[in-house]
Amino acid sequence: MIDLSALRADFPILQRTFDGRDLVYLDSAATTQKPVQVIEAVDAYYREKNANVHRGAYRLSAEATDAFEQARTKVASFIGSPRSDQLVFTRGATTALNFVAYGWGLHRLGEGDRILLTIMEHHSNIVPWQIVAKLTGAELVYLGLDDDYQVDLTELDRVFDERVKIVAVSGMSNVTGARGPVDELVAAADGTGAIVVVDGAQLVPHDRVDVAAMGADFLAFSAHKMLGPTGIGALWGKEERLEEMEPTEGGGEMISDVGLTESRWAPVPHKFEAGTPPIAQAVGFGAAVDYLDKVGMDTVRDHERALTAYALERLAEVPDLRVYGPRDVDRRGGAVSFELGDIHAHDVATILDEHGVAVRAGHHCAKPLMRHLHVPATARASFYLYNTPADVDRLTEALLDARRVFGLA
Amino acid sequence: MSPLDELYREVILDHYRNPRHRGSLNGPHVHAEGLNPSCGDEFALDLSVEGDTITDVAIQGQGCSISQASGSMMADAIVGRNFDEVEDMIRKFRLMMTIDEGDNPVDPERPGAVLGDLEALQGVRKFPVRIKCADLAWTTLTDALAKARANA
Ligand SMILES: Cc1ncc(COP(=O)(O)O)c(C=O)c1O
Numbered sequence: 001m002i003d004l005s006a007l008r009a010d011f012p013i014l015q016r017t018f019d020g021r022d023l024v025y026l027d028s029a030a031t032t033q034k035p036v037q038v039i040e041a042v043d044a045y046y047r048e049k050n051a052n053v054h055r056g057a058y059r060l061s062a063e064a065t066d067a068f069e070q071a072r073t074k075v076a077s078f079i080g081s082p083r084s085d086q087l088v089f090t091r092g093a094t095t096a097l098n099f100v101a102y103g104w105g106l107h108r109l110g111e112g113d114r115i116l117l118t119i120m121e122h123h124s125n126i127v128p129w130q131i132v133a134k135l136t137g138a139e140l141v142y143l144g145l146d147d148d149y150q151v152d153l154t155e156l157d158r159v160f161d162e163r164v165k166i167v168a169v170s171g172m173s174n175v176t177g178a179r180g181p182v183d184e185l186v187a188a189a190d191g192t193g194a195i196v197v198v199d200g201a202q203l204v205p206h207d208r209v210d211v212a213a214m215g216a217d218f219l220a221f222s223a224h225k226m227l228g229p230t231g232i233g234a235l236w237g238k239e240e241r242l243e244e245m246e247p248t249e250g251g252g253e254m255i256s257d258v259g260l261t262e263s264r265w266a267p268v269p270h271k272f273e274a275g276t277p278p279i280a281q282a283v284g285f286g287a288a289v290d291y292l293d294k295v296g297m298d299t300v301r302d303h304e305r306a307l308t309a310y311a312l313e314r315l316a317e318v319p320d321l322r323v324y325g326p327r328d329v330d331r332r333g334g335a336v337s338f339e340l341g342d343i344h345a346h347d348v349a350t351i352l353d354e355h356g357v358a359v360r361a362g363h364h365c366a367k368p369l370m371r372h373l374h375v376p377a378t379a380r381a382s383f384y385l386y387n388t389p390a391d392v393d394r395l396t397e398a399l400l401d402a403r404r405v406f407g408l409a
Numbered sequence: 410m411s412p413l414d415e416l417y418r419e420v421i422l423d424h425y426r427n428p429r430h431r432g433s434l435n436g437p438h439v440h441a442e443g444l445n446p447s448c449g450d451e452f453a454l455d456l457s458v459e460g461d462t463i464t465d466v467a468i469q470g471q472g473c474s475i476s477q478a479s480g481s482m483m484a485d486a487i488v489g490r491n492f493d494e495v496e497d498m499i500r501k502f503r504l505m506m507t508i509d510e511g512d513n514p515v516d517p518e519r520p521g522a523v524l525g526d527l528e529a530l531q532g533v534r535k536f537p538v539r540i541k542c543a544d545l546a547w548t549t550l551t552d553a554l555a556k557a558r559a560n561a
Contacts, residue, residue: 342426346448346473347417350536354413363449376471377449405417406474 001306001389002299008386010035010291021356024391029174029202029335029382030360031224034288038227041287045280053279054253054270068279071286072269075234078289079200079219080210086242088235088269089277089285093201094124096220096235097168099272100197101128103245104218105166111137114163116194118143118151118180119372120173123365125199129168138165145372149176149326153184160188167196171203175364175380176325177308177332179203186215195241201225201233205384206304206333208297217241223281228288232281235272242268249274300385304334307383307392311336314396320408321399324373334383337364340399343406345377351405352379355398357391415532416539417474424478424526429485432467439556443549445541450476452545454484458557461492473542475533480546482526487550492561495554499547502527507534508544 008014011033016023025033051061053068069084076084090096105115115129119142126140133140141159146152151169167189170180182198189196195217203209204219205226211219218241222233237245247254247265251274257264265271292300309329315321320341326332340348349361361379363370370376381395403409434455442453450472457465466484470477483502487495501524503509515523515531533543 344473346450346539346542347475350416350539351413354411361448401413405413407419407422 001310002303004295004299004303004385005388007035007295008388010037011386012036012039014386018356019354024355024357024394026357026359026381026383026387026391026395028205028384028387029225029364029380031230032205032227032384033386034227034229034284035291037291038229038284038287042229042280042284045283049283050280052276064279067286068277068282071282074286074289076236078293079204079221079236080212081236082212083239085267085269086236086239088237088242088272089282090220090233090235090272091231091278092222092224092233093199093220094222094233096218096233097124097197097199098128099235099248100218100220100237100245101132102248103272104195104241105129105132105138106135107246108244109133109136109138109165112163113138113165114141114159114161115139115166115168116141116143116159116164116185117168118170119145120149120151120176120178120180120366120369121168121170122174122199122201123367124201125168125170125197126368129166142368145178148328148331149173149178149324150331151178151181153181156184156188160192162192164189164192164194167194168199169196170199170201171209172206172333172335173325173366173369174202174335174382175337175366175369175378177335177337177382178326179331179333182214182216190215202333202335205292207301211236223285223288226288227291229278229281229284232278232285234285239268242272245272247271247274251275253277295385303385304383305329307387307389308332308334308336310389311381311383311392311395314392315399318396318399319403324375324378335380336382337378337380339375339378340402341406341408343402343408345379347406348379348399348402351402352395352398355394355401357395357398359395412532412535416536418529418532420482420526420529421474421478424481425474428468428477428481430466430468430481430488433469434465434467438465438467439553439560441549441553441556443545443552445472445476445545448472448542450542450545452476452480452549454480454546454549454553456553456557458561461561463487463490463492463495463557468546472545473539475530475539475542476545479527479530479543480549482530483546483550486525486527492554492558495550498524499551499554502547503544505531506540506543508540
């Protein structure tokens with residue numbers, strides 16, 4: 001396993017203790033911790049450069065604008081975007097997906113059109129499509145899962161016909177960790193006129209992504225899941241898609257001219273960035289991708305793959321523990337959902353918390369998936385570059401104690 | 410006892426694994442449902458009432474041990490009681506759990522004397538995020554009781 005433990009010193013919060021024990025933070029799929037490099041970039045921006053962007057004639061405002069646009073360039077190049085103006089800053093992955101649903105789907109879908117989803121989507125890649133389907137008369141079609149928790153493509157030929165106008169798929173499940181069949185769906189959509197929208201909230205933080213090679217039309221992701229601040233994320237889109245897409249929000253910054261009854265939009269990406277943007281957060285986002293670039297996304301992925309393999313091995317030692325997700329670490333990321341005997345996931349999480357181990361429990365904003373798996377709730381441990389095998393050991397010990405507390409041992 | 414062992418006392422695990430009064434009532438009854446949207450815990454109950462007395466109860470639901478055990482113990486405790494007694498019990502339960510502000514009515518010298526088995530739930534107080542789990546059955550009961558009073 002690649003030893004990244006030296007990086008832990010960059011994350012002040014990992015020094016915290018609970019009841020005298022070091023925090024073991026295993027909820028990075030919900031949000032990640034922040035390195036000093038990000039915290040200090042935000043702090044320095046407020047101390048030295050703060051002004052509104054794209055407005056002031058004075059030098060300070062020009063510096064703020066530069067810092068903001070530099071962050072855009074960094075994030076765009078992090079995902080291999082040919083041009084930085086293909087990257088729209090949003091409040092997060094959720095807003096990015098809503099922009100596509102309202103700005104593209106609402107204007108282009110009609111009665112009988114289809115939106116193809118997978119059953120493992122997060123609510124943020126389901127609910128916007130439900131709303132837009134209701135408004136347009138389009139219908140939602142879902143791909144299910146096979147025995148290995150992978151999206152089942154055997155039905156693809158049957159459901160993929162000329163009615164499909166939008167394919168929305170997660171690059172990686174936040175529940176099972178399974179990778180989504182992005183390549184297969186891009187290939188299926190090719191030449192049909194359907195667009196492919198990738199929810200990259202869990203993929204972009206954990207693997208190298210090259211949008212040019214990926215071939216999808218849109219990619220949505222959040223900064224806070226990749227070492228950056230909350231309140232900012234991004235929507236990347238193909239040039240022609242972004243040109244076609246209508247703004248969902250109107251206001252300052254997004255216009256080139258405003259008349260009494262009509263306005264003209266600013267060029268992409270600014271036509272999607274109404275109002276004062278999250279400037280300091282963008283600067284922090286830029287610092288986050290700098291940090292990830294420095295470590296190297298291949299290293300991040302390899303570290304997590306090894307750690308996930310170790311976790312699956314250790315969890316297999318815990319009697320009565322059922323993992324919901326692929327076994328093959330090449331087909332998954334580092335979010336590991338599980339149930340332990342007849343102990344409810346919230347009770348598991350409470351017991352783990354007493355051991356200083358932070359995991360998420362519940363439906364993980366993926367209720368259709370939970371119903372599909374016939375589980376009301378799971379506990380989920382999720383890993384990132386700062387986690388170590390020792391964290392996995394602490395998790396395993398705490399799970400064994402949960403068995404004792406519930407009289408299963 | 411460690412806070413964990415105090416939280417998951419044997420009587421709580423027993424009610425979680427062998428809930429009492431589980432099912433639904435056939436005859437006339439009032440029904441109420443409760444949900445904790447943040448964690449997905451569900452609880453529902455049927456009350457059959459004669460005059461102002463609860464003659465039978467049935468509970469449904471799914472969720473964590475604390476929410477389900479609390480409901481099971483509650484069901485045991487309210488059968489045969491009248492509305493005033495049940496309301497008094499709700500009041501004492503909420504004081505015990507620090508949901509409402511005031512003195513804890515439970516007498517540490519005489520365990521079980523005030524709220525019976527329900528006193529085992531006091532361990533939840535050390536876990537503030539779980540108090541709402543213990544309370545779910547009781548807010549549902551409060552709803553059901555209001556319906557029963559309206560019918561009376
Ligand atoms: C797969 C997936 N998609 C979308 C989201 C939504 O991200 P955000 O809440 O940052 O908008 C999340 C985060 O919970 C996620 O895990």
